[in-house]
Amino acid sequence: MIVLVSAILLLEVSPSGALPAPNASDDTLAIIVNQANPIEDLSLKELKIVFLGERSHWPNGRRITLVMMDPGLSERKAVLRDICHMSETEFSRHFLQGLFTGEVFVSPKTLSTPVGVRKFVFNVPGAIGYVRASDVDETVKVIRINGHRFDEAEYPLRIDVRASK
Amino acid sequence: MPGHNNSEGIEIAGFERFLKHGLVLISRHTSSLLLFIVFCVVVGVGIFMMGDLHTATDQVQHMYAGSVKGLRGIGELQYEAQETRRATLYALTTNNSNLQVEYADQSRAADRLVTDGILRYVSEARTPREVELGQRLQQNWADYLKVRDEVLASILEGSTKEAVDLDLHGGVPSFERVRQDLEEVKRHYDAQASEQMALVDKSSKRSVVRLMGVLVFTFIFASASIWAIQRSRMLNAVRLAKLQMDFVASVSHELRTPLAVICASAQNIADGVVDEKEQMAKYGSVIRHHSRQLTELVNQILLFAATHEGRNRYVMRPLKVPEIVSAVLMNTRVLVEEAGFVVEEHLGEDLQPVTGDFTAVCQCLQNLVVNAVKYGGDHRKVVIRAFQSVREDLNRYEMRISVEDHGIGIDAAELQQIFEPFYRSPVVTAAQIHGTGLGLALAKNIAEAMGGSISVVSRVGVGSRFTIHLPLASSVGAETTTVQRVAQL
Numbered sequence: 039m040i041v042l043v044s045a046i047l048l049l050e051v052s053p054s055g056a057l058p059a060p061n062a063s064d065d066t067l068a069i070i071v072n073q074a075n076p077i078e079d080l081s082l083k084e085l086k087i088v089f090l091g092e093r094s095h096w097p098n099g100r101r102i103t104l105v106m107m108d109p110g111l112s113e114r115k116a117v118l119r120d121i122c123h124m125s126e127t128e129f130s131r132h133f134l135q136g137l138f139t140g141e142v143f144v145s146p147k148t149l150s151t152p153v154g155v156r157k158f159v160f161n162v163p164g165a166i167g168y169v170r171a172s173d174v175d176e177t178v179k180v181i182r183i184n185g186h187r188f189d190e191a192e193y194p195l196r197i198d199v200r201a202s203k
Numbered sequence: 204m205p206g207h208n209n210s211e212g213i214e215i216a217g218f219e220r221f222l223k224h225g226l227v228l229i230s231r232h233t234s235s236l237l238l239f240i241v242f243c244v245v246v247g248v249g250i251f252m253m254g255d256l257h258t259a260t261d262q263v264q265h266m267y268a269g270s271v272k273g274l275r276g277i278g279e280l281q282y283e284a285q286e287t288r289r290a291t292l293y294a295l296t297t298n299n300s301n302l303q304v305e306y307a308d309q310s311r312a313a314d315r316l317v318t319d320g321i322l323r324y325v326s327e328a329r330t331p332r333e334v335e336l337g338q339r340l341q342q343n344w345a346d347y348l349k350v351r352d353e354v355l356a357s358i359l360e361g362s363t364k365e366a367v368d369l370d371l372h373g374g375v376p377s378f379e380r381v382r383q384d385l386e387e388v389k390r391h392y393d394a395q396a397s398e399q400m401a402l403v404d405k406s407s408k409r410s411v412v413r414l415m416g417v418l419v420f421t422f423i424f425a426s427a428s429i430w431a432i433q434r435s436r437m438l439n440a441v442r443l444a445k446l447q448m449d450f451v452a453s454v455s456h457e458l459r460t461p462l463a464v465i466c467a468s469a470q471n472i473a474d475g476v477v478d479e480k481e482q483m484a485k486y487g488s489v490i491r492h493h494s495r496q497l498t499e500l501v502n503q504i505l506l507f508a509a510t511h512e513g514r515n516r517y518v519m520r521p522l523k524v525p526e527i528v529s530a531v532l533m534n535t536r537v538l539v540e541e542a543g544f545v546v547e548e549h550l551g552e553d554l555q556p557v558t559g560d561f562t563a564v565c566q567c568l569q570n571l572v573v574n575a576v577k578y579g580g581d582h583r584k585v586v587i588r589a590f591q592s593v594r595e596d597l598n599r600y601e602m603r604i605s606v607e608d609h610g611i612g613i614d615a616a617e618l619q620q621i622f623e624p625f626y627r628s629p630v631v632t633a634a635q636i637h638g639t640g641l642g643l644a645l646a647k648n649i650a651e652a653m654g655g656s657i658s659v660v661s662r663v664g665v666g667s668r669f670t671i672h673l674p675l676a677s678s679v680g681a682e683t684t685t686v687q688r689v690a691q692l
Contacts, residue, residue, distance in 0.1 A: 103360045105300075145361065147300040157304045162356045 066171035067116050067195040068188050070156065070178040072163045075100070079182040082121065082194060088166060089121050091136060094143035096164055104146040105158050105167030113152070116197045117168055170197065237428040244424055248417045255410045262403050270396030273324075277389045280320040284344075284385065286313035288378055291351055294358045295366060307355045314348055324388070336391060340384040347377040446625035446640070453627065453639050457500055460637075461493035500639070506566065507624065507641045510648040517560035517652060521676035524554045524589045524602060527561070531568045532587075535576070542576050544583045551590040557602045557673040559653040564673070567649040567657075570642040571606040571669045577636060578667070580610035594672070601655070602673045609666035618659060622647045646671075 107114045136142025152173035159165040160177040186193045290310035294303045325337035350373035357366035468486045575585040586607040594601045624644040650657040654674045661667035
């Protein structure tokens with residue numbers, strides 16, 4: 039609870055002004071990009087294209103770098119389930135095949151911890167990744183999904199807390 | 204009474220008395236004075252050297268606070284700058300994204316330290332040269348960080364070749380500029396440190412020279428002081444020995460003369476040369492006179508010894524001045540008459556009693572009368588006065604008994620010495636006037652023992668006036684009140 043409150047307070051003073059999260063809970067999955075990235079909002083469909091490596095550059099010309107967490111983690115499971123609509127095996131196969139055929143332009147980077155993901159996104163202008171809402175800080179920017187901020191009820195990305203426990 | 208006060212007060216002015224008193228003190232305490240001066244000089248030297256050392260310490264501290272700390276700070280900046288670059292290059296050596304992120308983090312932590320250090324240097328810059336150096340370093344470091352960020356991004360994206368290209372074409376030159384800037388700052392601090400070191404060295408040498416000079420001065424001064432002290436002691440010892448020899452010779456002479464007369468008279472009687480009754484009576488009178496003279500002389504010597512050593516026990520009581528004068532005149536009557544002198548008495552009216560020992564005060568006054576007769580010259584008149592007067596320094600009345608003659612007088616240069624034991628003026632010695640040199644010393648000791656003093660006014664060829672100052676028997680508080688009342692009137 040203390041961690042959660044700290045995270046909320048941190049978000050409230052966020053200089054980006056993007057996402058104060060009074061209602062953000064531990065089961066919310068935040069999609070984060072570099073602060074220099076002009077993207078503010080993506081639809082689930084666009085997000086799927088990005089996370090499947092089928093888009094190579096952002097509108098500002100920066101190369102997209104996809105950041106995933108280690109297999110088995112609940113955040114990754116939520117992304118595969120709610121964004122990619124794939125299992126772990128299908129996701130791996132998609133990238134192996136896509137890279138071979140040239141249909142996929144981006145090979146995802148895999149990191150073990152939310153802090154690692156956050157730091158990666160902070161360091162790479164074209165990076166996109168995901169962390170729990172409670173792991174967000176001011177070094178990264180959280181984007182809206184389908185026009186909804188992650189502290190709104192209509193926000194579509196949730197982590198299966200029971201599975202993670 | 205007031206007329207007496209004024210004339211007496213004019214004789215020795217206050218300042219003159221103070222000056223004489225000071226000179227006497229200086230002559231008596233030459234050794235102590237010299238030692239005190241040496242002490243003051245040593246203390247002064249100590250303070251001077253402490254100040255010098257303090258200045259040197261300040262300079263060293265200033266140097267440490269400035270150049271040495273600055274150099275240390277620049278050393279740390281150089282290390283952290285290298286660490287920034289090193290961590291970036293480490294990220295190139297692995298494909299593990301977790302490790303790459305960790306190296307990126309290390310690089311950023313190091314660059315924050317460098318940025319803070321540069322900001323501190325710029326804010327503390329004093330000279331235009333330092334400001335210019337600081338601003339250039341700040342700009343070059345910012346340029347390098349831009350490249351470093353791009354390199355890190357490329358590494359994390361997995362574009363190793365692009366990262367290497369970026370680093371070679373942008374990172375290496377910009378970091379080289381930063382390195383050169385830091386070296387220049389370091390050289391600047393080195394130069395500052397050298398300048399300050401030279402200042403400290405110069406200051407140190409100056410201190411050593413000063414110390415040596417002051418030590419030499421102190422040594423010479425101390426040696427001169429010791430020499431002066433030793434010389435003063437030696438001269439005093441020689442003088443004392445001479446006085447004692449003179450005293451012995453004088454006493455021997457004084458003893459021999461009456462003894463010779465007594466012996467000759469006794470021999471004549473024994474040989475039967477004198478057989479008539481009248482002659483026998485005359486011889487007896489001569490023997491008695493000289494025997495008394497001898498007794499008086501021996502008593503004088505014994506009394507001086509007792510007074511000088513403080514062995515006398517005085518019985519202090521109120522004494523009437525006329526009784527003192529009368530007793531003294533009685534004791535000296537024969538002497539005065541034989542010398543053909545006339546004594547005039549001028550005793551004031553309503554004289555208050557004085558405090559003292561009767562025998563001692565009489566002895567004191569008697570010595571003055573005897574001296575007046577002895578050195579009275581051809582005028583053959585002695586004047587005794589007694590009156591009350593205000594003692595200005597104590598703001599009270601005192602009794603003054605003066606004995607005045609119109610004889611040979613005393614040279615001003617000798618006035619300070621005549622009260623010293625065994626001292627006899629060369630003038631009186633040459634004039635074959637006999638004496639022991641103890642009379643005035645004895646009178647002075649007695650007057651002081653009575654709580655008073657003795658003073659003298661004299662002029663060669665005109666005469667001398669010795670005055671005994673004695674405290675009145677009445678209380679001091681009452682006297683003060685009286686003095687104030689008289690002053691108001």
